[in-house]
Amino acid sequence: MASTPAASEAAETPDVLIVGTGFAGLGMAMKLLAAGHSDFVVLEKAGEVGGTWRENTYPGCACDVASVMYSYSFAPNRAWSRMYASQPEILDYIKRVVKDHALEPHIRFNTEAVSYEFDETEDRWSVRTGSGREYRPRVVVLAHGSLHQPNIPDLPGMGRFKGAMFHSAQWDHSVDLKGKRVAVVGTGSSAAQFIPEIAGTAAHVDVFQRSAHWVLPKADRPIKALEHRLFKSLPFVQQLYRLTAYWTHELPVLAFLNPKFLKVLEAASLRMLRKQVPDPELRAKLTPDYTIGCKRILLTNDYYPALQRPDVDLITSPIAEFTETGIRSADGELHEADVVILGTGFATDNRCATEHIVGRDGVTIQEAWRDGMTAHLGTTVSGFPNMFMLMGPNSGGGAQSILFVIEAQLHYIVECLRLMRTRRATRMEVRAEVQRAFNARLHGKLAGSVWNTGGCHSWFLDHTGLNRQSWPGTGTSYWRATRRPDPRAFRLTGRPDRRRLVPVPSPTGAAGSESTD
Ligand code: NAP
DSSP: OOOOOOHSSSSSSOSSSEOOSSSHHHHHHHHHHHTTTOOOOEOOOSSSSSSSSHHOOOOOOSSSSSSGGGTTSSSSOOOOSSOOBBBHHHHHHHHHHHHTTTOGGGGTTTOOOEEEEEEEETTEEEEETSSSSEEOOOOOEEEEOOOBBBBOOOOOGGGOOOOOEGGGGGOOSSSSSSSSSEEEEEOOOOHHHHHHHHHHHHHHEEEOOSSSSOOOOOOBBBBOOOHHHHHHHHHHHHHHHHHHHHHHHHHHHHHHSGGGGHHHHHHHHHHHHHHHHOOOHHHHSSSSSSSSTTTTOOOSSHHHHHHHTTTEEOOSSSSEEEEESHHHHHHSSSESSSSEEEOOOOOSSSSTTEEEOOOGGGGGGGHTTOOOOOTTTTOOOOOOOEEESOOTTTOOSSSSOHHEEEEHHHHHHHHHHHHHHHTSSEEEEOOOHHHHHHHHHHHHHTTTTTHSSSSOOOOOBOSSOOOBOOOOHHHHHHHTTTTTGGGGGGGEOGGGGGGEEEEEEOSSSSSSEEOOO
C-alpha cells in the first residue's frame, strides 16, 4: 500500500491517548493534568470540542439534568442562567473549561482514530487516524460517547420521499421550516424538546408516536441575580443546590430498582396529564401502557400544550410507508409532508460495532462482544489491555447525572494508572473470570428493575432484551465501587514478567496467556 505523507511521519508516543472531546474526554484530560500527567494527547474527529453538545443543535436542545449537577465538580459554573441549561450555554461552558485549563495544546482536531491494535511485544497500542498518522500510546481511553450513532430506521419506501429528511442529531439548519408541513417520527427526549419549538413556525406538524412516554414537569426557571451573587461570594450555597439536585436524581433510582414504589411517580405523571390535556381521547393516546421509568421519563412543561395546538396532530396509527409526498399510516391516511424529522434516537446495541479495535491474541471487539457489550465497572474489557472506556456498558442509564458517573470513572482510571506505576506494570488487563462474575451479579440485580420488567422496549435493552446500559444501583453505589481498583481483579505485568507466562483460555476461548503471579 502506498504510504501517505502523514503515514511516513514518525509515530507519536504519548503515554495516554484519549479519544473524544466531550465531557468525558476533556474531564480525563483535566484529571490527568491534576494528577501530574502531561504526556497525553486527545484526538477529536471534528474541528471543535463538545461531543454530544456540539452535535445536537436542534431547536430547544437542553439538558434534563439540573445545571448545578451538569458541570464538573472540580470546575463549577457560577454563571448558569437557568436551573436547566440549554445546549448553547452548555457548549459555552465546555469551551470555557478548555481555555481555563489550557487543554487545547493537547487536542488534535480534525483527527479521527480509525483503528486500534494492541502491540503485545511493546505493550503499546497502535492507533491510526484517517490521514494515516500513527500514535503509539501506552494507554488508550475511549471517550467517544454512548449516544452518538443516529438510529435511522428502515421504514418502507423511505427512499421514495422527495422532501428534506434529517435526524434530530444532524439537524439541517439550511432547511427553513417556516410555512412547511413537517412530519416528526418519534416522541422521545429529543423530539419532546424540538416539537414545541417548531410548532408555530411550521405550517403544520404531524407527530408520529409509536409508544407514549411518561412525562413529568421540569422545575426550570431563570437563576436570580441574588442567587448568582451568593454562588460567587459563598460557593457553599451552590454546593447546597448541587447536593439537593444530587438527591433529587438519586431517589428515583431506588424506585427504579424496586418498581412497587413507582406508583407515586406514575400518579404525579397522570395528574400532570389530566391537568394539561382536557380532551379524554388525546389523553388516552398519551397514556403509556408500561411502568414509569422503563424508558427515560420526559421532563417537559411545553410538550403536551404543543400537541394541542390546532396546527399539530398526534398520529398513533403506525407508519405503513413513505410516499414521494409524505407518510401513509396503517389506517390508510396519507399525511403530506415537505420535511421529515427523525427523532428516532441512537444505535446503542454495540457502540463499537463499526470500530476496528484489536486486542490481545488478535481478538476484535466485535468478537469479544459477540454475545453483547460487556465490561468490568463500565471501564475495562477483558482481552483489551491498557484500554479504558468512559460511559462503558452498564455504567449509566439511571437517573443520576452522567457527569457524576463520568467523574467516578475518571478517578478510577487515574487510580488504575497509579497502580500500573507502583507495580511497574506495562500491561494491565481485567481478568476474564472477574469480569464474568461481575456481570453475573450485575445482571442478577437488574433482573427485577423497572428497566427490565416494566413492559417496554427501550434503548437500555439490546436486541436480545438484555440491559447493556444501566448500573443496577444508585450513583453513590457506583461511586463507592470505583474508589479503588482491586489489584486482584487485574493481570498486571511488566514486559520481563511475561517470560514466565503460562497459557490460559482467552475471553473468546482461544489460548491466551496469564502471568503466574
Ligand atoms: P429515544 O428516547 O430513543 O426516542 C426515540 C423515539 O423514536 C421513540 O419515541 C421511539 O419510539 C421512536 N422510534 C424509534 N424508531 C422508530 C421507528 N422505526 N418507527 C417509529 N418510531 C420510532 O431517542 P432520543 O429522544 O433522541 O433520546 C435518546 C436519549 O438521549 C435519551 O433517552 C436521553 O438519555 C438522551 N437525551 C437527553 C437529553 C437531555 O435533556 N439530557 C435530551 C435529548 C436526549 P418507541 O418509544 O416506541 O421506541
